[in-house]
Amino acid sequence: MYKVISISILFLFFSWKSKKNENLLIKQTTEVIQNSKNFKFVIAESGLNYRSEPKGKILGKFEWREKVEYLYETGITQKIIDNYTEIEGTWVAVKNKKDTVFVFDYYLSDDEPSFSKTKLYYAEPYFNEIRKPSNERDIRQAFVNVSESFYMPENFLEKKDLRKDTIYFNKEQRKEFFKRMKYSITDSIFIYDFKSGIIKKHLVDKTPIIACISIYAKTDEENKTQDYDEWSYQIGFNLGKMTSAGFAMIANENPFVENGLQQIIFEEMDSASIEINIENSLVPEGWKNNTVPAYTFSYENTAFFVKKSKDSYGWNNLLVKNVNTKESFDVNIYLGEGSSLAPIKIKGEKGAHDNYFQYQGTQYIGKLFKNKPPVVFGFTYKSFGCPSIRFIDKQELPILILCDNRH
Incomplete structure (x- = not known):
């Protein structure tokens, strides 16, 4: 009988020691990851529930694009149905203020979402x-x-x-x-x-x-x-x-601003205009003596500058500047397979857009959405993939147009 008790006590001691070592290992691993500040971003559009334990009670919700500190992986996997599709993920620990909570890692990403949730x-x-x-x-x-x-x-x-x-x-x-x-x-x-x-x-x-x-x-x-x-x-x-x-x-209510957009039509800059814009730090010094014509277009406090050859629809050196802050704005011109520059329209010249109307490859700017900053789009053609529109405000994510570009 004493042998049985001794063996039981010994078993409990090693079980306790094993559990203690396991907890210590988790704690050490957590501390290492915490010190390295390993962050993830929530990509679930409706937000991501966090729980008291894996598959446990819901305590609250992280918002879409919210940055959370990743602690450790639990090793507990699960398959769920989301939007009528079966997905598989692992329950992981993340930090919520001073607490450790648990989320389904399928909805976490190393990269912050770069496009709006708007379905256009x-x-x-x-x-x-x-x-x-x-x-x-x-x-x-x-x-x-x-x-x-x-x-x-x-x-x-x-x-x-x-x-x-x-x-x-x-x-x-x-x-x-x-x-x-x-x-x-x-x-x-x-x-x-x-x-x-x-x-x-x-x-x-x-x-x-x-x-x-x-x-x-x-x-x-x-x-x-x-x-x-x-x-x-x-x-x-x-x-x-x-x-x-x-x-x-x-939608249930109209999201658009009627007559909010206008086509971008460039005007040629003379030498005096180029000089003034160089002095105002809107175009570089090198534009002064260049034989290639330069053109400009203004909308509110945003100015566009471009170089273009008169005998073709080609152009380059596009600059977009805030005339007050001199800050540059990127209209995201990506040239790759199936992408090319769209022709621009110049005041007084017969161009590619005079004979037909087309929504892709025509440059527009203005208020498209209610309660949102102005947008700009149309500088590139895309044969593969879908174009996007950008807000003239870096705080607003661009919107990817859902164009079903299948081939």
């Missing part, structure tokens, strides 16, 4: 032309493509419809679409028409929802002898014969 789309206008040389009529309805936001479940489109170019959602499909997109029947599609500056409104509950085949879909077009793949369809709102083209948002 394009409204494509009605299109009708005769194809040559076949004389076949090509008609496309006006369309707001929201595929980038819609998590379509497998077999959502009925197999009997998969040879159609356009599928109109039935009652059940509309119901599921509204549920997944979190739309209310009182929401509307608000469209800022670039050409007129007028805001167009369509009630979502009264607007047909369609799946229309992408131009990149691979199938036997002529004989329709095989089905389309359901992922080759673009999902969105059919606006009929609406000729407006511009930005679109789905």
Whole structure:
């Protein structure tokens, strides 16, 4: 009996010592990481719940983009369903003021979110032309493509419809679409028409929802002898014969400022103007004796300067400055595969935009959103990927346009 008691005491001693060492190891590891100040950013758009322990009681919520101090990994993994998709992550400890709390690490990132949560789309206008040389009529309805936001479940489109170019959602499909997109029947599609500056409104509950085949879909077009793949369809709102083209948002109230945008039209600078802007530290000294023409455009306290050759649409040396602080502003001109400079418009010259109107590749500036700073966009074309618009305020994140640029 004494042997059994002795063995039990010995077992408890080593268990206690093992647990103590484990706790010490966690504490030491935590202290090392704390001292190194390992920070993460919350990327969950609705915020990230923090708990008393892994999978435990919710104590509060970290906001989107909030910076949190990472302490240690618990080793406890979990699979959850988020936005109708299964995801897997690990529970980790982070600091909340003086307390240690636990969060699901799938929603943490080393990098701070660089784009706004705003869901902005394009409204494509009605299109009708005769194809040559076949004389076949090509008609496309006006369309707001929201595929980038819609998590379509497998077999959502009925197999009997998969040879159609356009599928109109039935009652059940509309119901599921509204549920997944979190739309209310009182929401509307608000469209800022670039050409007129007028805001167009369509009630979502009264607007047909369609799946229309992408131009990149691979199938036997002529004989329709095989089905389309359901992922080759673009999902969105059919606006009929609406000729407006511009930005679109789905919301309960109009987010746009009517007639808030204006096209950027540059004017040529003479030598006296260049001298004045050099003196004001807005353009460099080297612009004085340069034989290449220089151009400028002003909006409120923001001035644009650019060099451009008169015999082409090419340009370079774009400078954007706050005329009061002399601070530079980056319009994010990225040139890579599928990206190129869009032609600029110069006052008094016939240019690329005089014969047609196009929303991508036309420079605009002004108040697009209510209660937000002015925006600027349109300096580059993008064949791959989607363009973005920037606020003339570094505190506001740029908005990536959800253009469904599939290839």
